Amino acid sequence: MLRLLPRVHRGLTAAAALNLVVAVGIPTAFIVAGGRFVGALPAAVRSGGDPAGSSRLWSALVVLAVVYACQQLVVPVLDTATQALARRVDEHVLLRVMAAVGGPSSTAHLEESGTLDVIAQATGATTNGETPGVVVPPMVATWSSRLVSLVSGLILLRFHWWIGVALIAAPVAMLGVWQRFYREATRAIFLGSTELRRSAYLRMLGVAAAPAKEVRVFGLGGWLGERFHDTWTTAMTPVFAAWRSGRMFMVVIAAVPGTLMTVAFVLIARDGVAGRLSLAEVTVYATAVRQVVFIGGISDLDRRIHAGLACLGALGDLEAASAATQPSIAVRVLPAGAPVHRIRFESMGFTYPGRSAPVFQGLDLELEAGRSTAVVGVNGAGKTTLVKLLCRLRDPDSGRITVDDIDLADIDPVTWQRNVAAIFQDFARYNLSAHDNIALGRPEYADDRDGVVAAATRAGITETIDALAEGWETPLDRQRTGGAELSGGQWQRLAIARALFATAHGARVLILDEPAANLDVRTEADLYDRFLELTGGLTTLVISHRFSTVRRADTIIVIDAGRVVEQGSHAELVAAGGRYAEMFDLQARRFTEGYADELGVDSEEAVTDA
Template sequence: MQCAGLRRSRRRQTARRIRTQSVRRDPAVGDTLRLLRLLWSAGKGTAVVIAVIRLAERLIPAATATVLALLVSRVTALGGTGEIGAALLPLAGFGVVLLVGHAAEAVTEPLAYLVQQRIDGAHRAKVTRLTASSPTIDLLEQPEAQRLIRQAKADPDEFSQRTPGQAALAQLDQVADAVGVAAACVVVAQFAWWLVPLLLIPAFLNARLRYRGRMEFIQLWRSQLDVMVRVERWEETLASAGVGKDLRVFGLGDWAVRRLHQQHVARTEPQFAVWKRNLRGQLRSLLLVVPPLLIAFTAVAALTVDGHGSVATATAALTAGASLFMMIDLGYTVLTRLSGLEALKAYDELAELLTKDTGRPASPPVTDPGSSSLVRFEEVGFTYPGTTRAVLDGLDLEIRPGELLAIVGLNGAGKSTLIKLLAGLYEPTSGRILVGGGREMSELGVQAWRERISVVFQDFVKYELSAADNVTLGRPGVVPDKAVLEAAARDAGLGPVLDRLPDGWQTPLARSRTGGVDLSGGQWQQVVLTRALYALRTGAELLVLDEPTAHLDVRTEFEVFQRLAEQRAEAGVVLISHRLSTVRQADRIVLLDSGRITESGTHDELIALDGSYAKLFAIQAERFQQGYQDAIEEGELL
């Protein structure tokens, strides 16, 4: 018996494997099951309820035809006896069918909205998690990745785009429609089997024509996405407060409006032509629908008069037959299903792109890498993806613990690229970056490495959060400490700004927020500096600053650098600045030129060398003596 049971178990496993393989070989079946499985992400109970309601809606026509036939049969059988008791049951049944249909119609829309939002929310969370988990940003910058991200997000504001939630509901509708059509065909066949193909074939042909018309419009719409993007950008530009200054001062308003109107016309004229063709195509639909219905109705009436079938079955056949043309609609459901699948497949392609093997051998994470402020660049070269020019070429550099290191150089020398490599946002094209005890950064793990450093980028982000949140997000895994927060603000010179904020640390740093204010460029830079210093005081071992004081005046910048110099015994500090008058306080200054370190030493040593650094310093000193101030400022705290 055990052997027999084992054989049955193996046969079942083999059958399941065959079914699974057949599904994988048939993309259509796989897509159908994938969309239906999405419904579970809305909650199993909710998915079951929406499925039952959709099936009930599609069975309403067949049920209506059946109870009407029963009612007509009972009423006909009564004749003129005046006894209506026998008709009460089918009449009550008819009322129940109408009530169920009304209840389903009332419930299905809000429930479908809930299901769609839950599915789409889960899907967009997956897309966001996928893009945010990419350890480097080089792949995200590729045009193909940006296209896939936009397509995977499935923006519901885009006319031709449908979300996975909408596609899952459309797939459920297709299944329910098939059940409803089958039920209606069964009712029609009770009168005469040949009525089924007479009504079904024209219904499918009509649905196919409507689908082709909609698809033509959708394809035209998608072909004009570039024009639509330009139109949207012009609309945003005309409504922008910043651009509004130029529009008014230079009198560009009328010109910009004419340009926007021209682009609207160029986009809508071809669409209107397709719409007119589709409108003429409604005549073909009319010719497909009306004749079969007239033939069917006439034949049913004639055959009933001749005694073929009863009035009841004729009523059921006519009622169910008419519903076939309403249930068979390949337009919305098929287009929605296909478009939603595009978003899911775009996610699959994006996941494959972002998680592909980089070719580097995997190494176990290092628990104790030593001091993170000891970093060595060895023969590091880097070329941005899609380009051929090497930004860094054989760069050798050592970042020592407790040292304030300044990196200077002309624009385009590779300073910001060096910082991005140091932050692990890119991997070197050649060479290697060693941290701590001489291990490669990839061995430690990018995430573990970033927990040990704090970086302020030149193009820092202005978060529309409170002042406190803007600072403490520099170390999101650490419980906020008010004392450390105040100390970091003092070191960054943020105190006077905080004193002017209406709610102090709790003031939102965005005028669009209730009680919020806007900061000037220099004030924002002090907030970001505070964020970096807060991270330094809460465990970071290396502070990296890329042009952190470009918006500050020379005196404020000098004071900030003094405070940074005082902390170099606690952690290494890497500083990039275009102002050579302030980096002279650094323990060591390196000049980056053509992707390599060409000069290195203290300020006095480099001046004595009389090389490129000395010449740049002399030029800046002469401009400063002439009264030139290069602080960038664009507004102030209100």
């Protein structure tokens, strides 16, 4: 933490350090000045208020007044600077977490429980929000108190050196033991990160707006409460055990500094009565004895500090893991306008970590540049995995993917990903303005308002946006003031517009993964009527169960068991009477004549999802 603070902000770190010095200096000054004040009282009383006899008393009062004024004027300013530093630290840490998580071009690490645990640890999600920034003010307060206690111990060296040494050593030993117990408790919390993440998810289900309807309709409130309690208790039981063992042990060893304090008070009283100590010295030494034991004082602030600092260790682990997953340096430059000829999957194999069955084994597939290719197959055939591999969100275990005969592994993944515009099956719904939801397709061109409107028009979402309360600037989040919520189909058209905005600004590969999944029949019909317009000139990969969309593609590929089993145009595959024809016929027969009449198309052309 000490190395981190100057990197965050040198000026605020200096202010926090000054805050620490002042927080130590003011109580110490009060101890000394207070002792002088008490020591000067007898002489002032004997002088009957004579200025000459009361000078020491008034001098001590002036010092106390100055110290008090500093406390009232300076400390709030320095506390404000310390709070500002705390916010900067949290911002710095969160930016590093975002960089570590978003750094790898692959998303494989985000599908691993261990990585998700470390992310939760680094962001304070497993420590009840105790982050490195949150604990900066408690650190200043705690360590200023301990430094004041240390100074008090040094003062006692003038009385009896062994009293000063003993009263410093005993609380320091207590502090060391307590710190060990807090480390064990924090370690137990981190070991239970998976269960804590699950308990947080269950808690969210019980209080969030999105699942509220099902929670009430299905009566899930009690079930969620029980599962949350069981999961949270399981995770926290080792933590409670560590805290209990620490408290029982400390009851025993706390008797040592208590005994030493009693001895010190007795010696001070004895020497004061015998006249070997002045009244001022008795006051100063007695106050110092009371203060010195706070070196080993433990409060909830210490728990918070340990939890917050542990986040930095998790952040280091996260950054190390991120660096280890970075791809090798690109050796080939992606040619402008690529792909010009083709994209090939050559003898490609891929298996998800932890699974024995491969998704692909020896897959050979070609996407012709500037044309559309649709991939169909039963659930689990690997269609969505194919999208991840093409986007370099995953890399194949064997074989390779080439772009105009250049191995995709030799191309900078970030450069390639900027060349791809994708509508994923689980597309993101950004709680931002309608304009931003589209402009995020190419955020560096967010000021291109005409381009945003053009993309929205092509996706058929312009009228919906214009009808919103604040038009294009309407927040798409009902929980925000003036916000609005879209239907599933409207969100999907917004996602399509986002991808089209990306293609308008240079992306040459368009991926449509279930682009009509949330669309109603009429909107779907409009989509496939305009399919050729939307995909014209782009190398397009379409993944869909809806053959109304698939049939418009130039080439259709059927995948089964990780291999290509059929390939051709819609007419060719239907005529062949194979697997594609069987799936198409199944969907066509389920389409009712009433819907076809409503749309003004034949039942073969407007097929709904099976």
